[in-house]
Amino acid sequence: MTQFYPPDYAATGQLIEELAVELGKQGLFVRVFTGQPGYAFHSHSAPAREYFQQLVIQRSRATRIWSKRIRGKALNGLIFCLRAGLHLLKTSSRGDVLLLTTAPPFLPILGYFANKLFGLPYVCLIYDLYPDVAVELNVFSRRHWLVKLWNRVNCHIWKQAQQIVVLSPSMKNRVADKCPQLKEKITVIHNWADANWIVPIAKQDNWFAQTFNLVDRFTVLYSGNMGRCHDVETILEAAQLLQHDSILFVFIGNGAKREAFEARTRQLGLTNCRFLPYQDKQNLPYSLTAGDLSLVSISPGMEGLVAPSKLYAALAAGRPIAAICESQSYLQALIAEAECGAAFSNGDAIGLADFIRRLSTDELLVKRMGEAGRRYLQSNFTPDRIAREYYKLLHQSIVSDFAPSLNGRDGRKGRETNTLQEQ
Numbered sequence: 001m002t003q004f005y006p007p008d009y010a011a012t013g014q015l016i017e018e019l020a021v022e023l024g025k026q027g028l029f030v031r032v033f034t035g036q037p038g039y040a041f042h043s044h045s046a047p048a049r050e051y052f053q054q055l056v057i058q059r060s061r062a063t064r065i066w067s068k069r070i071r072g073k074a075l076n077g078l079i080f081c082l083r084a085g086l087h088l089l090k091t092s093s094r095g096d097v098l099l100l101t102t103a104p105p106f107l108p109i110l111g112y113f114a115n116k117l118f119g120l121p122y123v124c125l126i127y128d129l130y131p132d133v134a135v136e137l138n139v140f141s142r143r144h145w146l147v148k149l150w151n152r153v154n155c156h157i158w159k160q161a162q163q164i165v166v167l168s169p170s171m172k173n174r175v176a177d178k179c180p181q182l183k184e185k186i187t188v189i190h191n192w193a194d195a196n197w198i199v200p201i202a203k204q205d206n207w208f209a210q211t212f213n214l215v216d217r218f219t220v221l222y223s224g225n226m227g228r229c230h231d232v233e234t235i236l237e238a239a240q241l242l243q244h245d246s247i248l249f250v251f252i253g254n255g256a257k258r259e260a261f262e263a264r265t266r267q268l269g270l271t272n273c274r275f276l277p278y279q280d281k282q283n284l285p286y287s288l289t290a291g292d293l294s295l296v297s298i299s300p301g302m303e304g305l306v307a308p309s310k311l312y313a314a315l316a317a318g319r320p321i322a323a324i325c326e327s328q329s330y331l332q333a334l335i336a337e338a339e340c341g342a343a344f345s346n347g348d349a350i351g352l353a354d355f356i357r358r359l360s361t362d363e364l365l366v367k368r369m370g371e372a373g374r375r376y377l378q379s380n381f382t383p384d385r386i387a388r389e390y391y392k393l394l395h396q397s398i399v400s401d402f403a404p405s406l407n408g409r410d411g412r413k414g415r416e417t418n419t420l421q422e423q
Contacts (some may be wrong), residue, residue, distance in 0.1 A: 001110065002101040003080045005034035005057065007046055009278050011224065011309040012103045012127050014035055015191055022387030024054030028394075032057045033078050033087050060084070077104025088114050097162070097397050098122040099390075105130035111159045121162045122357045122398050128229075129174055129305045136301040137228050155179045157361025162397035165189050165390075168330045170304035187393055192386040193312035196379050199372065200318030201289040208286035212276070217248045221319070223279075224310040226255035231297040231324045236264060238351035238356065243272050243343060244300035247360055288317040292366055293341075293359055296331065297324040300346045315340065315377035320369035324348075340373030 004013035013034070036059050037046055050057040060083040081104060088110060089190055098120055100108045111122030124172045131150040134140050140147050158164050158179055164186045166172045176183040203209040209219075226232055239249045251258070265273040277285045284351045284362070288294075294314035298306060299357070303326045314321055321341035323331040332343040359366050 001033050001084050001098065001107055002022050002034045003077060003103045003107070003337065005032060005059075006281070006288070008037045008100060009281070010103075012101065015309060016101065018192070018194070018383050019387060019390060020055050021052070022383045023391060023394075024052070025384075026387060026391050028054060028391065029373070030055050033060070033084055034058070035060050035083075058087070060087070069319035074104070077106070080104060081107055081110065085110055085113070088118075097394055099125055099394070101125045102127045102130065105133075108157050109153065110162070112160050115160055118181070122160075123163045123165060123397055124158060124161045125165045126171065126175065127167065132174065133229065133302070133305050136299075136305065151178060155182075158182050158185075161185070163187060163393050165393065167191060167307035168304065170328070170330045171307060174304040184389075188390075189386060189389050189393070190381050191307065191309045191312050192381040192383050193316040193377060194383050195316045195374065198288055198313055200374065201210075201286065203290065203292075206286055206290055208283065209290040212250070212274070212290070214248065214250065214290050217246055218237065218293075218356075219291040220247060220249045220293045220295060220322075220356055221252070221288070222250070222295040222297075223252040223288055223291075224308070225253055226251065226258040226261060228256050229299050229306045230255070230308075231255065231299045231346050232257050232261050234324045234344070234347055234349050234352060235272045235295060236261065237386055238352040239270055239273055240268060241349060241353040242356060243270055245272075245357060245360070247272060247356060249273045250276065250291060253278050284313070288313055289319070291317075291319060293356060294319045294320050295324070298326070298329065298331070300326060304331050308393075312377060312381050315373040315381070318374040319372040320359060320366055321373060322352060324352065338373050339378035340369050340376060 002013065002016050004010040004016075006013055006017050008014075016032070020032055023030050032055070034057065046059055048059050049239050060080060084107065098111050098114060100111045100122055102108065102125070105128065108122070108124045111120075111124065114120040114123055129324045131140060131147045135147060155178060158175070159182060162185075164175065164182065166175060166188055167190060168184060169188055172186050172188050175186055203219075206215075209215050222232075222235065235249070251261075251273065254277065262275050276287075294306050294310075294317065296311045296314065298308060311321065311323075311334075315338070321335055323329070323335055323341070323343040324346060325331045325343060327345050329343065335341050335343050342355050344355070
């Protein structure tokens with residue numbers, strides 16, 4: 001179950017689609033329950049039901065009330081949850097295990113009720129850790145009654161879940177700090193990118209780079225959401241420091257910070273910054289390889305609460321990575337291990353600018369770091385490799401769900417477990 005799914009361009013939806021397809025390739029029967037597109041390029045609707053080999057996609061009706069505002073997004077998410085709950089009431093006997101994302105954040109509560117009412121095991125896939133994200137964004141005070149209630153509900157949901165999947169080691173530590181007794185059921189499974197689809201392309205052979213005149217200038221690329229959880233302020237300051245160098249910053253995407261960010265570059269008279277909209281999925285292999293250096297950023301206080309999926313596509317593109325994050329971030333350790341770039345503390349615009357300037361004069365270093373990052377991705381974060389981790393975890397969830405019957409407790413003994421239902 002997840003609110004976003006293609007043709008939405010939201011990264012979470014695209015990742016779920018790829019995971020569902022990969023699990024289908026491994027022989028699992030997968031059902032996806034999702035919403036109508038809210039962030040699609042050319043269409044505001046998609047088929048209510050689709051079939052693809054081992055995959056069935058069912059979409060609820062669309063709701064787009066104030067969709068660009070935080071409260072509107074929360075209301076739309078709540079409505080989706082209600083529709084998902086009604087769907088579960090109709091289909092509760094079909095599935096072996098539920099995989100529920102945190103899109104929207106309170107969706108996993110349906111797994112808790114489905115388990116209590118119908119005995120369905122469920123796995124929580126945590127993309128963003130709420131209510132902590134809302135607290136860091138000053139939507140709620142840490143002492144607000146809703147935050148305290150939300151944390152208590154989370155612990156109940158996680159305790160009842162068969163497994164909890166998080167996207168980084170630091171996110172695992174955050175969840176474990178909230179509920180120390182659950183540490184053993186928390187599994188880190190990274191996001192991924194398809195290195196067979198996104199492959200390095202020389203800029204002179206890349207139509208996207210040619211179209212936007214990126215071939216002859218060292219290009220620093222930020223591709224993805226420019227949201228409240230992303231540090232664009234340090235990047236802006238670095239662009240100021242490099243405004244007289246032959247270096248171009250290209251920002252592809254959208255998000256809550258984009259409008260103010262773009263306005264600020266105009267106010268400062270920065271001619272080395274260019275803004276482009278989100279690209280259609282078929283253009284990504286070209287847009288992601290049109291730069292010479294890829295940027296990834298997390299705002300201060302967000303470490304362990306979010307995990308930037310853009311990192312993995314950047315690795316696949318064969319370009320060095322510059323990450324802006326906190327000193328204890330998992331990104332620091334990952335980039336150091338991969339030897340694919342450098343990480344900088346939030347606010348260290350001077351260090352970031354110096355690194356960019358260094359790369360702009362050293363083609364061999366750019367090539368070496370880019371190739372190292374791509375090798376690291378191919379060894380650790382490919383779709384088939386990550387899908388096997390999910391396959392193993394979902395299989396363990398079914399096995400452990402049957403275990404109580406061996407101890408004389410109620411279980412679902414005698415029921416066949418040759419299918420998995422992702423909803």
